[in-house]
Every structure is written in structure tokens, then in C-alpha cells.
């Protein structure tokens with residue numbers, strides 16, 4: 262089973278992909294994670310990617326395509342769920358040459374919910390622990406449970422920045438969904454609660470995959 266997942270920042274894509282790994286044995290592939298890993302390990306690819314990130318530029322299509330292609334070759338015939346790709350129509354076309362996608366999962370989350378969720382997120386600058394002032398509160402004030410460090414808000418999680426990220430996501434995704442429309446089934450799953458239980462969403466996704474005959 263070969264799946265794509267689309268969802269705005271803060272929609273919990275990573276969580277869903279990991280739950281689906283457990284339930285369906287699909288490998289979660291996130292281009293963001295792949296890039297971060299490559300940069301960290303200073304691979305040849307990582308050096309190239311790091312250069313664009315340093316300049317604050319988007320990683321060019323050719324490079325992204327090359328990365329995804331090599332990842333897909335690595336996993337062979339295994340089932341996967343791809344997150345963060347394709348971001349452009351050109352990347353979508355390249356993907357079609359690499360493999361046939363069985364379904365696209367589109368997570369629909371209202372802006373209001375995303376903003377509420379992300380603007381309450383706090384991270385520990387020392388150990389990286391993640392909290393949420395509404396749904397996953399630290400025990401004591403805004404201090405890390407593990408190491409006691411004062412929690413901070415990521416620059417990316419400030420409301421005005423979130424708004425921009427959401428707009429960028431929608432502008433980017435619209436043409437891609439349009440590109441696949443009629444070619445690949447698109448499963449739409451909505452999450453309209455701030456404290457949505459991810460298991461419920463994943464069960465709904467699985468039911469829809471079953472309806473499509475993709476799982477027995």
C-alpha cells in the first residue's frame with residue numbers, strides 16, 4: 262500500500278503516520294525528517310540541503326526528487342506513507358514515474374483549531390520535551406517536568422507566523438490535490454477538536470482504506 266498524507270502544520274501527521282505504522286505496517290517517510298537526518302549526519306545530500314536551508318531558500322525540486330527516489334528504492338516493495346512530498350506539481354509528476362500511489366489522505370483541520378493547538382505548544386530548550394498548555398501541561402508552571410528548564414515558545418508557533426504557514430500550506434497543496442484528482446482516491450478526514458484523540462482519526466482512515474479495498 263502506497264499512501265500520501267497531506268495536512269496543515271500542527272494537524273498531527275507525524276502522530277497519525279506512526280500509529281498507522283503499528284496498525285498497518287506502513288513505513289512513515291517524512292521528507293522533513295529525512296532532510297534533518299541528512300544534515301545532522303553531514304552526508305553529501307545533507308551538505309547540499311543545509312546550504313539551501315542556511316540561505317533560507319526552498320530545497321529545489323531536483324534535489325527533493327532525488328532524495329525521495331533514493332528513499333523509495335531503499336524500501337523496495339514495502340508499504341509506505343509519505344509526508345511532505347510532493348510539494349509541487351513537478352514533484353508529483355516525478356512521483357508518478359517512480360511508483361503508483363494507492364490513496365491520498367487529506368487531513369482537514371480548521372485554522373482556528375490549528376492556531377489554538379500550536380500557540381499553546383511549549384518546548385524545553387534544553388532537552389527538547391514538548392508540552393501543550395491546554396492538553397499536555399507541565400506539572401509546575403511553565404517549567405520542564407524532566408529537567409526544570411523554563412519552557413519557551415518556538416518562533417514558528419507564534420500566532421502571526423502560524424497564520425502564514427497555514428496560508429503557504431493551502432497555496433502549495435491546492436494544485437497538487439487538483440493534479441491527483443480523478444487519478445488517485447482522496448480520503449478526507451476531518452478533525453475539529455483541539456484535543457482530538459489521534460486513535461479515532463486513524464481508525465477512520467483505516468475504515469476508509471478498507472472501503473477502497475486496499476486492506477482486507
Ligand SMILES: [Zn+2]
Pocket residue numbers: 385386387388389390405406407408409410
Ligand atoms: Zn527539559
